[in-house]
Amino acid sequence: MTAAAILAAGQSPARLRLNRFLRHRAAVASGFLLAALVIAALLAPWIAEWRGTPPDAIDLLNRLAEPSWRHPLGTDELGRDLLIRILYGGRISLAVGLTAAVAAASIGTIIGVLAGYRGGVIDAILMRLTDFVIALPLLPLLIVLTALDLGKLPIPDGWLAGDPSGLWRIVVIIALVGWTTVARLVRGATLAVRQHEYMRAAMALGAGPMRTITRHVLPNVASPIVVATTLSIGQVILLESVLSFLGLGIQPPVASWGNMLTNAQELVWSAPRLAVVPGLAIFATVIACNFLGDGLQDALDPRALQDRR
């Protein structure tokens, strides 16, 4: 036991975790930034109504207007309010980031637990599958997947018609290729947990697989899953922005940070503002997710932290 651990012995584990997290100043700042961003994105429709500038309101007389009281960040090439579109784009980016990261982590957890817990042939097959997915050239593959004509697949028409902006399509595609990190993590952790005496005791007492997995395996692998998922939110937002920028992700007129930059590329000469602001939004969000993940790692995995001191 280290001196710090003895000093802290009177505190609850949750309190200790919080303290470790609070010591990571960048992570705390990032947490506040992300919280502010989520609130602003959630409030976007009300903010737009209050300002009287809906995100799709084209105003050709006010194209590329400089920042003013009416348009705090100015307007884009169609005279739409940049600030409001950034907020609406944030709704999309955060929604895609969160849902795709959580979906990918869920797939990864199921595959990882299955491989680690069952072992043998199932493990071998699942891990070869994981290697296969990791070996795929990610971006070219994502581009093909977004370009597919899903009408050629036996999918009910209603599903496709219900997703005109391509939001769910992006979420599904990213989740389908993004589960490998969590799968490997969870498999390793499951293998480690399986070695423990208490697992053998639980099994000897007649606990079935479902009970051992939910009571013993999952709580033990929860921390790395949380950290990996937080970090992957940032990666997903990056991927979504690249695809949307290339015209393959979120379809206009729905605003996303990526597709707002598509037109900005041609306007860098006349309106560099349009190229800077959405990019800054992506950059700030992704770096905040990365710092937050780093802080959570410190908080949830004290062994990594002890190495540092």
Next chain:
Amino acid sequence: MGRFVTSRLIQAAIVLAAMSFAVYGLIGLMPGDPIDIMVAGNPQLTSEDAARLRAVYGLDQPLLDRYAAWLGAALSGDLGYSRVHGVPVVELLFPRLGNTLLLIGASLVLSIAIALPIGILAAVRPYSRIDNAVNLLCFAGISVPPFWLALLLIMLFSVALGWLPAGGVSSAGSESLIDRARHLVLPVLTLTLASVAGYTRYIRAAMLEQLRQDYVRTARAKGVERRTLLWRHALPNALIPLITVAGLDLGALFSGALITETMFGYLGMGKLIYDSILGNDYNLALVGLLFATITTLAGNFLADTAYSALDPRISYRRQRL
């Protein structure tokens, strides 16, 4: 070692075969088919004509039969024609591949040349002010969207300062090496800035781990000079994991090259793949994607082999658990 290499080669071949089938199937799901495009270009074609053409080209056959036919042709060296460019795919592929390898190679060398000293510096004084600054920069580097970085570089160096061309491989009519090099600067810079942070973090972590080892303490106790200790003792051992990372990263570099090439209109493989997918150039898209897969697999394979060759502690004979 020989057995390990063979088994990895067989594995890679299986992945490639699976991938070629998967991609073939996916390409078939792309909007329209070659006949649709012909019909769109020639209004006199009736739907009976289209059906007849599909039969002539074998497009009415089941997926597996079509794949087998394509595979047979591909294995005998016939990768088909590009619909958009009207030339055999192979003729397009190799010049583009050369451009991409130049881009990736230059940025890989530059990244490691930057990451090595910085990573070592950070590892020598962990949690110092310098280390914290490097850490912050690394977080920024892995978080910045690469296409936005390219946009900013264009705005700075091409629009504001006017020093460098904003895109292309060379100026019209110019054959000079200097001109080509000038067109290479911004793409290489973009790709480097996007990948240098990752390498720096790996080098820092690997060096930090080596410096904690007993052999370093022993060497220090015996009076080995600090510089010798760093460069001769710790660094070679720290570089072994870096080689693995660089190899595994080849696929990611390829993805990065796709973005960079598209942003700068640089005629490489990445842009070729992107354009072919968007332009429904089926043969080209298929072969381009397979080449991207081969690059990734080759990177993984080289990483594994180099790792086992360089680190005598790693034995792959007893690896299967």
